[in-house]
Amino acid sequence: MRNLPLPSRSDDREHLRKAIRTYANKGAVLGHDITPAEFEDVIAIYDRYDADLAQPSDFLKGANLPATLRGAIHTAYDTTQDGRRLGVIRELVSKGVDLCPICGIAPAVELDHFLPRSVFSPLAIFTHNLVPLCHSCNHAKLAGFAAGVDGGAPHPYYDLLPDVEFVQAEVEIKNNALWVRFSIDLNAALPVGLALRLHAQMQALDLDTRYQKELNTYISGHAIALHLSFSAGGSNAVRSFLELQARYESGRFYRNHWRPVLLQALAAYPLFVDGGFSTVLPVPQDIRDDMFVMNAVPLA
Numbered sequence: 001m002r003n004l005p006l007p008s009r010s011d012d013r014e015h016l017r018k019a020i021r022t023y024a025n026k027g028a029v030l031g032h033d034i035t036p037a038e039f040e041d042v043i044a045i046y047d048r049y050d051a052d053l054a055q056p057s058d059f060l061k062g063a064n065l066p067a068t069l070r071g072a073i074h075t076a077y078d079t080t081q082d083g084r085r086l087g088v089i090r091e092l093v094s095k096g097v098d099l100c101p102i103c104g105i106a107p108a109v110e111l112d113h114f115l116p117r118s119v120f121s122p123l124a125i126f127t128h129n130l131v132p133l134c135h136s137c138n139h140a141k142l143a144g145f146a147a148g149v150d151g152g153a154p155h156p157y158y159d160l161l162p163d164v165e166f167v168q169a170e171v172e173i174k175n176n177a178l179w180v181r182f183s184i185d186l187n188a189a190l191p192v193g194l195a196l197r198l199h200a201q202m203q204a205l206d207l208d209t210r211y212q213k214e215l216n217t218y219i220s221g222h223a224i225a226l227h228l229s230f231s232a233g234g235s236n237a238v239r240s241f242l243e244l245q246a247r248y249e250s251g252r253f254y255r256n257h258w259r260p261v262l263l264q265a266l267a268a269y270p271l272f273v274d275g276g277f278s279t280v281l282p283v284p285q286d287i288r289d290d291m292f293v294m295n296a297v298p299l300a
């Protein structure tokens with residue numbers, strides 16, 4: 001998991017103004033005509049959400065608001081789809097977010113209500129309660145993993161992660177295949193309770209299994225570089241390559257992204273760097289022949 005920058009709140013009032021309105025339907029007036037006092041009540045709920053760092057409470061459910069107002073905010077979320085009335089909210093929250101901040105595998109194409117809108121309807125269009133996630137993480141979270149239990153799911157905006165390693169990978173070569181197990185280091189220097197919450201999230205979203213599925217495709221992308229390194233400088237060169245690639249991907253992604261974590265674990269696994277990589281990633285003879293030719297050509 002990584003943190004995301006907290007979206008701006010400067011357009012909160014504009015979003016609400018666009019969201020809450022009355023409309024005629026078959027002769028009846030539906031929606032809600034919001035009063036200035038009610039407007040401030042909703043803003044007060046937003047302020048409390050920020051002050052309590054998204055910890056759920058009855059106050060955030062807005063029981064003091066008219067049901068028609070809660071319903072109007074709840075329904076307005078549906079118009080955050082691209083090109084619709086409140087599309088600007090989705091745009092604002094998703095801006096600059098490429099990969100899912102939880103798994104780092106797939107693009108963040110959906111918005112998650114950190115506190116579910118079915119219960120916390122006043123927060124349905126509040127930017128700080130909307131987190132861009134990939135479909136798999138959002139779907140798994142909808143299936144039952146939510147905030148509130150033992151501190152609940154870590155919040156990508158509020159649970160600030162210090163610059164320490166907390167994702168770890170155990171690697172092993174078995175039956176000519178690479179076996180990897182990803183986990184959270186429960187002894188990492190994280191704020192109290194956060195390691196356990198990250199661990200619970202990893203289990204609830206089945207991240208280890210999902211990383212396994214990515215593993216072979218990803219590592220095969222480094223096959224030729226591993227073989228070239230080995231033929232040029234043996235185990236030390238393979239280790240250096242993996243460490244450099246880990247540094248590069250750590251900067252390209254982030255420190256606890258599964259890819260650099262895996263590369264570092266491989267660099268520290270003697271069996272892999274001593275040639276075991278070639279049983280996992282065998283290269284056909286014709287490519288091997290051409291690799292030797294390539295290694296023999298001095299670089300300009």
Ligand SMILES: [Zn+2]
Nearest residue numbers: 100103134137
């Ligand atoms: Zn995800």
